[in-house]
Amino acid sequence: MPELPEVERARALIERRALGREIAAVDDTDTYVCRPHAPGELAEALTGRRLVSAHRQGKAMWIETDGGPSLGLHLGMAGRIVVDDAAAGDPKRDGPGGHRPVWDRFTLTFADGGHLILRDKRRLGRAVLDPDLGGLGPDAAEIGRDAFRERVGRGEAPLKARIMDQGVLAGVGNLLADEALWRARLDPRRPAGSLDADELDHLRRVIRAATRRAIARGGVHTGDVIPHRRRDGVCPRCGADMARATIGGRTTYWCSAEQGG
DNA sequence: AGCATTGTTTCACA
DNA sequence: TTGTGAAACAATGC
Incomplete structure (x- = not known):
């Protein structure tokens, strides 16, 4: 899921539902998602803090706390933010009637009993303290x-x-x-x-x-x-074949007629 | 079985 | 030194 739009929806969810709440416990035991932190480091730094504000630049998101470090969250390739069991962006639930495993990689438990969860089927998402945003360019939704x-x-x-x-x-x-x-x-x-x-x-x-x-x-x-990004797909505007190639390391589809050979 | 995957980082090479 | 591209990373779905 996650590109800028999904991350913005996750940020808005946090802003709407999680700000002002006090952190009572932190599960930071996934050492890959929380790298390079050791288990317990995020818990030590965040427990007892309140969430003050939620920010985003590109696909990077971070939450400011009252007097403590900021908490950086990245959704990676398949991450979602869940607050009190309401998923951000995607209304679909896990498996109709199935007992699908739940992929909770990082969890804040609030003093009121609720949760903020980084749920990530793969584990390419990140949770880190004071994320370094120095290498990011201007946000695509704001750039002049x-x-x-x-x-x-x-x-x-x-x-x-x-x-x-x-x-x-x-x-x-x-x-x-x-x-x-x-x-x-x-x-x-x-x-x-x-x-x-x-x-x-x-x-x-x-x-x-x-x-x-x-x-x-x-x-x-x-x-x-997007629905036409597949082999034998056709351009929804003109009906020409969609071309396919690897560009910039990623599979790319484009209209063979309107966007060049 | 093999390949592909909405992201990022690291490494090799020109 | 800089820019570019492939591979690695983890895990799952087709």
């Missing part, structure tokens, strides 16, 4: 025109790789990249530095619009071209 031109419109790397580079622009993942480039009718293979100012301005507006739309509708999977 000049910064976008300057950061995105350079280099020989494929355009798609450029907009997915979290140090250049924070928040765009594989699906949102395909959706935005399809909406902008831009070839994902083009060198980023080959775009002119008008193309860059257009791409910026499309990325921002696609991002906000995905937040409003529940996630990146609600994009128009």
Whole structure:
């Protein structure tokens, strides 16, 4: 699930439901998710604190506490935030009638008995104290025109790789990249530095619009071209075949007619 | 069995 | 030194 829209929904859930509550206990025993912390380090630092505010930049999220360290949470490839058993973003429950295992990798238990849980089927999510956000570029939903031109419109790397580079622009993942480039009718293979100012301005507006739309509708999977990202898929606008290749290390689909050969 | 997966980090190489 | 791309990471689903 998690790209910028899912992370923003998780952040909003925390803001709505978890702020002001006091941490009574912490389960930080998953040493991979909590790396490089040793078990007990997060518990020691967070127990007794109250959650004060919830923030996000790109796919990185963090919670400020009253006087203590901040708590960084990253959803990785498959993570979700659950507060008191209400899932963020995805209304689907675990297995109809099944006893599916629950993948709770990090848990805050509040003094009122509720919970904030990082539930992650895989274990690529992270929970760390005072996360380092220094390497992140401007948020994809907020970046201004000049910064976008300057950061995105350079280099020989494929355009798609450029907009997915979290140090250049924070928040765009594989699906949102395909959706935005399809909406902008831009070839994902083009060198980023080959775009002119008008193309860059257009791409910026499309990325921002696609991002906000995905937040409003529940996630990146609600994009128009996402259901057609499959072998033998066709463009939902023109009906041409969807092309497929690995770009920037990720499987990429684009319209063979509207976005170049 | 084998391959793919909405993310990030590390390493090799030009 | 910088930029780019592949592999590793963990776990699951088709």
